[in-house]
Amino acid sequence: MVIAAAGFGLISDGYQNNLMTMANVVFKTLYPKQYTSSVSTRVSNALLVGEVLGQVSIGLICDRIGRKAALVSTTALIVIGAILCTAAHGAHGSPAGLFWFLTVARGLTGVGVGGEYPASSTSASEAANEKMLKSRGPVFIMVTNFVLSFGGPLAVSVFLIVLSAAGENHLNTVWRVCFGIGILLPLTVFYFRMRMLSPKLYRDGAIKHHVPYWLVIKRYWKTLIGTCGAWFLYDFVTFPNGVFSGTIISSVIKNGDIKKTAEWQLLLGAIALPGVFIGAALCNPLGRRNTMILGFSGYLIFGLIIGCAYDQITQIIPLFVIFYGAMQSMGNLGPGNMLGLVSAESYATPIRGTCYGLSAAIGKTGAAIGTQAFTPIQLNLGKKWTFIIAAICGVVGILVTYFFVPDMTGVDLADEDEKFMRYLAENGWEGEVGDDDDEATLDDASSEEVTIEKGL
Numbered sequence: 001m002v003i004a005a006a007g008f009g010l011i012s013d014g015y016q017n018n019l020m021t022m023a024n025v026v027f028k029t030l031y032p033k034q035y036t037s038s039v040s041t042r043v044s045n046a047l048l049v050g051e052v053l054g055q056v057s058i059g060l061i062c063d064r065i066g067r068k069a070a071l072v073s074t075t076a077l078i079v080i081g082a083i084l085c086t087a088a089h090g091a092h093g094s095p096a097g098l099f100w101f102l103t104v105a106r107g108l109t110g111v112g113v114g115g116e117y118p119a120s121s122t123s124a125s126e127a128a129n130e131k132m133l134k135s136r137g138p139v140f141i142m143v144t145n146f147v148l149s150f151g152g153p154l155a156v157s158v159f160l161i162v163l164s165a166a167g168e169n170h171l172n173t174v175w176r177v178c179f180g181i182g183i184l185l186p187l188t189v190f191y192f193r194m195r196m197l198s199p200k201l202y203r204d205g206a207i208k209h210h211v212p213y214w215l216v217i218k219r220y221w222k223t224l225i226g227t228c229g230a231w232f233l234y235d236f237v238t239f240p241n242g243v244f245s246g247t248i249i250s251s252v253i254k255n256g257d258i259k260k261t262a263e264w265q266l267l268l269g270a271i272a273l274p275g276v277f278i279g280a281a282l283c284n285p286l287g288r289r290n291t292m293i294l295g296f297s298g299y300l301i302f303g304l305i306i307g308c309a310y311d312q313i314t315q316i317i318p319l320f321v322i323f324y325g326a327m328q329s330m331g332n333l334g335p336g337n338m339l340g341l342v343s344a345e346s347y348a349t350p351i352r353g354t355c356y357g358l359s360a361a362i363g364k365t366g367a368a369i370g371t372q373a374f375t376p377i378q379l380n381l382g383k384k385w386t387f388i389i390a391a392i393c394g395v396v397g398i399l400v401t402y403f404f405v406p407d408m409t410g411v412d413l414a415d416e417d418e419k420f421m422r423y424l425a426e427n428g429w430e431g432e433v434g435d436d437d438d439e440a441t442l443d444d445a446s447s448e449e450v451t452i453e454k455g456l
Helices: 002-007 010-030 037-064 067-086 095-131 136-143 145-166 171-195 200-205 213-243 245-252 258-272 274-282 288-308 317-345 349-380 385-404 413-426 442-455
Strands: none
Touching: 002 067, 002 095, 002 136, 002 171, 010 037, 010 067, 010 095, 010 145, 010 171, 010 258, 037 067, 037 095, 037 349, 067 095, 067 171, 095 136, 095 200, 095 317, 095 349, 095 413, 136 145, 136 274, 136 317, 145 171, 145 258, 145 274, 145 317, 200 349, 200 413, 213 288, 213 317, 213 349, 213 385, 213 413, 245 258, 258 274, 258 317, 274 288, 274 317, 288 317, 288 385, 317 349, 317 385, 349 385, 349 413
């Protein structure tokens, strides 16, 4: 239940991350003069800025207060933010006021979405380690990156259904309903998160007071360079290409309407999904690090193919979408799957949430920079350069992964916890270890009492 309650909440993250893909197209249609490229970038980046804040702050809460508290707070923030987005209005119907309202509301949603990364992933990895050590990697991927990636096609599918029901003459209704459905997704796991128990690894190994951060940096500096650097490069490429893929496709389709753009966008999202399953199948036999290198190699290959032959390949829309989807699928196969897994496995339990949150936050910083730079790159260098730069990031990603990312394939997370505690003791740290505050659910508590009584 912990694995499911933790991981499947990330579907709301995937949905929120991809919500602006078609919303950008709608807003451009509704407000062609007011929805400029700078306004579009600001609204899209608001979620990213919120995510960075959420990943760092909730990552700390995750370690210092508890996994359950972090999960419940992220769910509440996403729900509140999604409600505000759905109800967004400008004073006296002002479009500028509407987009500023959306910017603030998306930022609040982003704090919850960002917090999901360390809260969900650390809980899922620890629970999977406890119950299914040998298949920890594939299980982790299926409840984290799969549901995150599925959020893309889900968001576009919801958009197409709502658009078909409301019609293209009611685009205001369409985007508000799509934002409103984002309220329901996190609520599906809220009850289970309220009743869940933190994983045993956390209950045994938590350090809630006097955390020796300097010793943590001395031990994990190389790993932090690996996870932070690789995540920065991955998000720098994948996030702007996800947010603006609807805009890219609509520019390639000559005189294409919104529905046609959405249908091609759905195909693009569907082509990107198989990479998740292939990566999950490869992460044990091939190893985490090698699988990640393979994925970054896909950026190099498909980025160069699309970039160098952009003018020719965009004349054949299905071929362009297939190559574009293949590049995103390779991203899912490698860094998309492995970064969360590596960041959850490489650090000891007491500081797993903090280091995971920091790595993800640096990644989202890369996403914000990539989104900010996306339009200037297209305008000044040409559209093909967004793909050539993706290929360059693929090369750098391979090098960072090879030299700085550890391979924890098949290693019990409890082993790293023991090494970390010995390291702290050798360096003179003294403090309390363990979490006595986290209470089991009513059912768990009752069963534990029965067991204790029988033992006595």
